[in-house]
Structure formats: structure tokens, C-alpha cells
Amino acid sequence: MKVAVTGGAGFIGSHLADALVSEGHEVYVIDNLVTGKQENVNEKAIFMKRDIHHDLSNELEGMDCVFHLAANPDVKSSATDPMGCFEENVSGTLMLLESCRKADVKRIVFASTSTVYGEAKVFPTPESHPCAPISNYGASKLAGEAFVSSYCATYGMKGTSMRFANIYGERSTHGVMYDFYHKLMHDSKRMEILGDGRQEKSYLHVSDCVSGIMAAWKKQDAQYDVFNVGSHEKVLVSEIAALMCRILGLTPELNYTGTPRGWAGDSRLMLLDCAKLKALGWKAGLGFENGVRRYIQGLK
Numbered sequence: 318m319k320v321a322v323t324g325g326a327g328f329i330g331s332h333l334a335d336a337l338v339s340e341g342h343e344v345y346v347i348d349n350l351v352t353g354k355q356e357n358v359n360e361k362a363i364f365m366k367r368d369i370h371h372d373l374s375n376e377l378e379g380m381d382c383v384f385h386l387a388a389n390p391d392v393k394s395s396a397t398d399p400m401g402c403f404e405e406n407v408s409g410t411l412m413l414l415e416s417c418r419k420a421d422v423k424r425i426v427f428a429s430t431s432t433v434y435g436e437a438k439v440f441p442t443p444e445s446h447p448c449a450p451i452s453n454y455g456a457s458k459l460a461g462e463a464f465v466s467s468y469c470a471t472y473g474m475k476g477t478s479m480r481f482a483n484i485y486g487e488r489s490t491h492g493v494m495y496d497f498y499h500k501l502m503h504d505s506k507r508m509e510i511l512g513d514g515r516q517e518k519s520y521l522h523v524s525d526c527v528s529g530i531m532a533a534w535k536k537q538d539a540q541y542d543v544f545n546v547g548s549h550e551k552v553l554v555s556e557i558a559a560l561m562c563r564i565l566g567l568t569p570e571l572n573y574t575g576t577p578r579g580w581a582g583d584s585r586l587m588l589l590d591c592a593k594l595k596a597l598g599w600k601a602g603l604g605f606e607n608g609v610r611r612y613i614q615g616l617k
């Protein structure tokens with residue numbers, strides 16, 4: 318098949334492009350390299366340095382599917398720059414959908430997030446749980462989902478919104494493990510941890526996230542559907558710090574900033590119910606400790 322991956326020079330998008338290439342698909346990577354790196358792009362993929370805000374209907378002509386991962390994934394900056402978050406994640410998604418409509422693309426898979434739930438009341442949280450984001454980032458992704466849904470109904474596309482847990486792994490340039498690793502490399506004697514360390518969430522290695530995206534792409538029946546992608550384990554931030562220090566052979570003094578949330582819009586608890594995706598035959602293959610070891614090896 319002929320497929321495009323927006324954000325395919327970034328962390329998750331580049332792994333998705335690798336998986337698609339390895340299955341023999343003709344893969345086009347669309348990325349403006351604002352945070353992505355060209356060296357991440359699979360050498361068998363065709364790279365197009367483009368911005369999703371522009372009309373990409375010519376570039377998308379003949380695509381069997383567009384995987385839309387380009388975004389600003391930073392929850393923290395969405396608090397200080399809500400308009401920038403809107404421009405990138407809502408306007409950008411709408412512009413991309415317009416390009417898809419003009420190019421008559423009939424299949425779209427959208428990278429959404431667990432933060433659409435906000436402070437969930439049920440754990441593990443199923444897709445049917447009400448969405449009440451507590452971050453501008455979560456709100457922007459929920460708006461993106463809404464447009465994917467409306468474009469599917471209005472223009473006869475088939476669409477999927479994938480609500481990712483915290484994804485980690487090689488090529489990641491943000492997130493708690495990336496942050497801890499770089500702090501520890503800078504100063505191995507002490508490390509500041511944002512929050513009280515009691516935030517408890519689910520983390521998934523990027524290889525399992527990619528297999529989840531592929532499962533939904535291939536096996537979804539409905540014209541539009543939503544799938545959680547996460548692990549069944551939840552881990553405390555303090556446990557991540559302890560595990561990383563153990564793997565790196567370091568014993569730093571850990572200083573917590575002490576607030577219940579690490580930053581504005583940080584959810585304290587997150588654990589997704591992934592039964593719907595599992596019913597399509599998906600399951601996470603890599604446990605947390607093995608995944609973290611692999612990531613640290615990559616960071617080294």
C-alpha cells in the first residue's frame with residue numbers, strides 16, 4: 318500500500334514508518350523537522366519536508382492511508398502557549414484533513430492521547446469514559462479527534478483515533494525518562510524530580526505502540542473508532558527514578574519539588590483499559606523493566 322506518515326521524522330512516527338517499510342509498504346514521510354530529525358527517517362521511505370498547515374493535496378494524491386502524528390506533543394508548553402498548541406494540533410489537524418479530503422484519501426489514523434480523559438474516575442479507563450481534559454494539549458487532541466470523526470461521517474473516510482499512554486523508547490526527545498537520564502548525565506550526585514513522586518501512570522514501549530497502531534489500522538470494522546494503547550502496569554514516578562538509577566549504577570540524592578502534580582495539566586493517575594485493542598489481537602510484548610533497559614541502552 319501507499320501510505321504517508323506525518324511527523325515521520327519524530328519519535329513515534331519514525332518507528333511507525335520503519336514498521337510500515339518492513340512490511341513492504343510504499344512509505345512517504347511528511348515532516349517540517351521542527352523537532353524531528355531527518356536521520357530518523359527510514360532510508361527506504363520517501364522524505365518530504367513539508368508543513369501540515371500547507372495544502373498537501375498533491376503530495377497525498379493516491380495514498381491508501383495517512384497516519385497523522387505531526388503535532389506539538391508538549392503538555393507543559395500548552396499551558397504557557399495555548400494559542401500555539403491550538404495552531405499546531407487543532408488547526409494543523411484540520412488543514413491536514415482538508416488536504417486528505419481534496420486528495421480523496423479514504424483512510425486516516427490519528428495520534429491522540431490519554432490526556433483527553435483528564436482526571437478519570439474509573440481505572441483502568443475505557444474509551445467510553447467521559448473526556449474532560451485538564452491540559453490545553455489534551456483539549457487540542459480531543460478537538461483533533463472530533464474533526465477526524467466529523468470528516469469520516471461527512472466525507473466517507475474511515476478514521477481511527479489512537480489514545481496513547483506515555484510512550485517511551487529509542488529516539489524519544491521528551492518525557493520523564495528522557496528528562497531523568499539527561500539530568501543524571503549532567504549531575505550524577507543529585508536529581509530534582511517534578512512533583513511528589515506519587516504520580517502513577519502507565520508507560521508503553523514504542524514498539525508496542527506501533528504494533529497497536531498497525532492492529533487498529535488493519536482490523537478496525539467501524540467507519541470511525543477510538544482505541545486506547547497502553548500497558549496494564551502502572552508505575553510511580555519515584556519507581557522510575559529508582560529503576561533508572563539502578564540500571565545506570567548511580568545513587569543520587571533525589572529531591573522532589575513536592576507538589577501533587579509535576580506541572581500544570583499533569584494527571585496524577587493514568588491507566589488505560591486496552592481490552593478493545595486486545596480484542597483485535599494486539600498485546601504488548603515488552604515489560605516495563607526490559608523496555609527501560611532497552612531505552613537507556615539507546616540513549617547511551
Ligand SMILES: NC(=O)c1ccc[n+]([C@@H]2O[C@H](COP(=O)([O-])OP(=O)(O)OC[C@H]3O[C@@H](n4cnc5c(N)ncnc54)[C@H](O)[C@@H]3O)[C@@H](O)[C@H]2O)c1
Pocket residue numbers: 323324325326327328329330347348349350351352353354367368369370385386387388389390405409428429430431480481482483484485490492
Ligand atoms: N510520546 C508520547 O508519549 C505521546 C503520548 C500521547 C500522544 N502522542 C502523540 O503522538 C504523536 C507523536 O509524538 P512524538 O512523541 O513522536 O513527538 P515528536 O515531537 O517526536 O514528533 C512529532 C513530529 O511532528 C513534526 N511536526 C510538528 N509540527 C509539524 C508541522 N506543523 N508540520 C509537519 N511536521 C510537524 C515534528 O518535526 C516531529 O518530527 C503526536 O501527535 C503526539 O501528540 C505522543
